[in-house]
Amino acid sequence: MTVVTQDSGLGDDIARAFNEFEMTARRSRGRWTFQITKTKDRWKLYHDSCQVGSYPRVDDVVPHLVAIMNRTALEDAARFAIHSGAIAMGLRTVAIPAESGHGKTTLTAALVKAGFDYLSDEALVFDDDGSVVPYPKPFALSEWSARKLGVPIRGEETLATASDLGGKVGEGGRLTDLILSEYGHEYLTLEPLPKSQAVAALIQYSFNHYKDPARAFRIATDVARDLSVWRLEYDDPIEAAEVISNTLR
Amino acid sequence: MPETRSDVLKRNEHIIATEIDDDICLYDPLTERVTVLNQTATDIWYLIDGERDLAEIVDTLAVSYGVGVQKISDEVAKTVESLIGAKLVEGS
Numbered sequence: 491m492t493v494v495t496q497d498s499g500l501g502d503d504i505a506r507a508f509n510e511f512e513m514t515a516r517r518s519r520g521r522w523t524f525q526i527t528k529t530k531d532r533w534k535l536y537h538d539s540c541q542v543g544s545y546p547r548v549d550d551v552v553p554h555l556v557a558i559m560n561r562t563a564l565e566d567a568a569r570f571a572i573h574s575g576a577i578a579m580g581l582r583t584v585a586i587p588a589e590s591g592h593g594k595t596t597l598t599a600a601l602v603k604a605g606f607d608y609l610s611d612e613a614l615v616f617d618d619d620g621s622v623v624p625y626p627k628p629f630a631l632s633e634w635s636a637r638k639l640g641v642p643i644r645g646e647e648t649l650a651t652a653s654d655l656g657g658k659v660g661e662g663g664r665l666t667d668l669i670l671s672e673y674g675h676e677y678l679t680l681e682p683l684p685k686s687q688a689v690a691a692l693i694q695y696s697f698n699h700y701k702d703p704a705r706a707f708r709i710a711t712d713v714a715r716d717l718s719v720w721r722l723e724y725d726d727p728i729e730a731a732e733v734i735s736n737t738l739r
Numbered sequence: 740m741p742e743t744r745s746d747v748l749k750r751n752e753h754i755i756a757t758e759i760d761d762d763i764c765l766y767d768p769l770t771e772r773v774t775v776l777n778q779t780a781t782d783i784w785y786l787i788d789g790e791r792d793l794a795e796i797v798d799t800l801a802v803s804y805g806v807g808v809q810k811i812s813d814e815v816a817k818t819v820e821s822l823i824g825a826k827l828v829e830g831s
Binding site for chain 1: 755757759760762763764766768771772773775
C-alpha cells in the first residue's frame with residue numbers, strides 16, 4: 491500500500507503509526523494507493539482516486555486511514571485469517587478471537603503492557619503450515635482504554651504502538667493457546683475448554699474462510715489439535731492480563 | 740425427523756468431519772457452519788452409515804450402553820432430529 495500526502499506532519503504521524511510494519515517508501519499508482527489532501531477546512535481521504543472520507547480535524551484522518559487499509563488488506567488476503575488479537579511469549583503464541591467492540595484490542599494491549607510480545611490486535615493470519623504471521627497494526631484505543639492503559643489521549647481514538655505500551659512486536663510461530671473472552675462479567679475466571687471449541691471459533695471469526703471453505707476447515711482443525719483452549723470472563727483488562735500471564739508463563 | 744423408525748439414515752455427502760480428541764467436528768461448507776457433537780451424538784454419527792435405520796441405531800446403542808431400549812429411544816430420536824434439522828444427516 492502507498493500513502494501520499496503533502497502534509498509532512500501528517501506523513502510523520504502515519505509513518506510512526508505503521509513503524510512496526512515493514513514499509514517500503516515508494517510512489518506507486520498500484521491498487522492500494524491512498525491520498526490525503528486538505529481542501530479549505532476539510533481533510534479528504536482518497537482510496538485509488540475515490541473519496542472515502544472527509545474530516546474536520548487532522549487527528550481524525552489517521553485512525554480512519556488505518557481502518558480502511560486494514561479492511562482492504564484483510565478482505566484481499568490469500569491466507570486464512572481470523573478476527574483476533576494475538577500475543578506471544580517464549581514458545582507460547584496466544585490468540586484472542588472476538589468481534590469488534592468486545593474488548594479484544596484493550597485486552598491485547600493490556601497483555602503487551604504485561605510483558606507479552608505484540609503480534610496483532612485485529613487479525614491472526616495463518617500460513618498453510620499453521621504458523622502465525624504477525625500483523626502488528628497500531629492499536630486504536632478509546633478514551634477509556636487509553637486512560638486504563640496509561641497512554642496519552644489524542645482525541646476520541648488514540649493510536650498506540652507496542653513500544654508506546656513498553657512492549658515490542660514479536661515473531662510468529664505455531665499457535666499454542668486460544669482464549670475465548672467475554673467482557674462484562676463481575677468475577678474473573680479463566681478455565682480450560684475442549685480443543686473442539688477452537689475449531690468452531692476459528693471458522694466463526696474468520697474473515698475469508700468462504701474463499702476456500704475446505705482448506706480453511708483443514709487449517710482450523712490442524713491448528714486446533716495443538717491448542718490449549720480457554721474461556722475468559724472478566725471486567726478489568728489489566729487484571730485479566732495478569733491472570734493470563736500467570737497461567738501461561 | 741425420519742418419517743418412520745425404519746427410514747434409513749445417511750450422512751450428507753458434502754459434510755466434512757474430523758475428530759479432535761474425543762469430539763467430532765462437522766463442517767458444512769454450504770452454510771459455513773461448524774457443529775461439535777457431544778459423546779452421544781458422536782456415537783450416533785458413527786452408526787449412521789447409509790444402511791441402518793433409527794430403530795437399529797437405538798438397538799445398537801442400548802446394547803453398547805447396557806441399558807434398555809426404552810431408556811434411550813427418545814434421546815436418540817431427538818439427537819437424530821437435530822442432526823437432520825442441521826442438514827448434517829438425511830433420512831430416506
